[in-house]
Amino acid sequence: MPTPRRDGRRPRVTVLRLGHRPGRDPRLTTHVALAARAFGADRMLLTPPDPALADRLSAVAQRWGGGFRVEGVERWSDAVRRFAGGVVHLTMYGEPLDRALPRLRRRPELLVVVGGAKVPAELYRRADYNVAVGAQPHSEVAALAVLLDRLGGLPDGCRFRGAERRIVPQRNGKRVLRTGRGRAP
Numbered sequence: 502m503p504t505p506r507r508d509g510r511r512p513r514v515t516v517l518r519l520g521h522r523p524g525r526d527p528r529l530t531t532h533v534a535l536a537a538r539a540f541g542a543d544r545m546l547l548t549p550p551d552p553a554l555a556d557r558l559s560a561v562a563q564r565w566g567g568g569f570r571v572e573g574v575e576r577w578s579d580a581v582r583r584f585a586g587g588v589v590h591l592t593m594y595g596e597p598l599d600r601a602l603p604r605l606r607r608r609p610e611l612l613v614v615v616g617g618a619k620v621p622a623e624l625y626r627r628a629d630y631n632v633a634v635g636a637q638p639h640s641e642v643a644a645l646a647v648l649l650d651r652l653g654g655l656p657d658g659c660r661f662r663g664a665e666r667r668i669v670p671q672r673n674g675k676r677v678l679r680t681g682r683g684r685a686p
């Protein structure tokens with residue numbers, strides 16, 4: 502059974518990132534994970550697994566809070582089959598986000614799949630929803646960020662539990678608070 506929504510409004514989101522190439526320019530996958538975490542996803546599944554990237558994201562969560570984690574999976578199809586919730590595949594060929602959104606918001610639990618250069622054709626059939634964020638090619642980071650925001654996003658100044666550091670928003674300059682939690686120097 503899917504776990505209930507925390508706020509009764511925003512589905513819990515797991516991201517599945519396909520097309521990652523461990524050791525070869527991890528920046529884009531890192532940005533997918535950072536955007537997923539910052540805009541409220543709980544975790545990211547990564548195929549193929551990349552323990553070094555998972556460790557880097559765990560260091561980010563340690564410093565800036567929250568429980569976001571990256572987990573490796575060997576086969577995307579197993580992750581999709583095992584997922585107890587709605588499977589959303591983000592693709593420029595899908596139905597417009599505005600049209601799908603009310604149905605997505607009703608699901609307590611979503612697996613959001615983003616690809617790389619090419620995704621397996623089977624994914625279009627296995628997904629419950631093929632969703633486009635505009636019918637133009639752009640980026641998995643942009644598509645994911647827009648979807649998460651439209652699903653309810655995070656309130657401005659949202660605090661992540663257990664953060665070692667917290668940004669105090671400024672109109673000019675930078676201010677970072679040490680919370681005394683964790684092991685920040």
Ligand code: SAM
Binds near residue numbers: 614619633
């Ligand atoms: N031909 C691809 C497609 O099906 O969207 C574009 C590949 S793009 C470099 C990599 C990933 O970005 C895609 O697998 C998809 O998850 C996401 N993406 C790109 N443009 C999108 C759009 N307009 N709507 C939703 N997702 C998009």
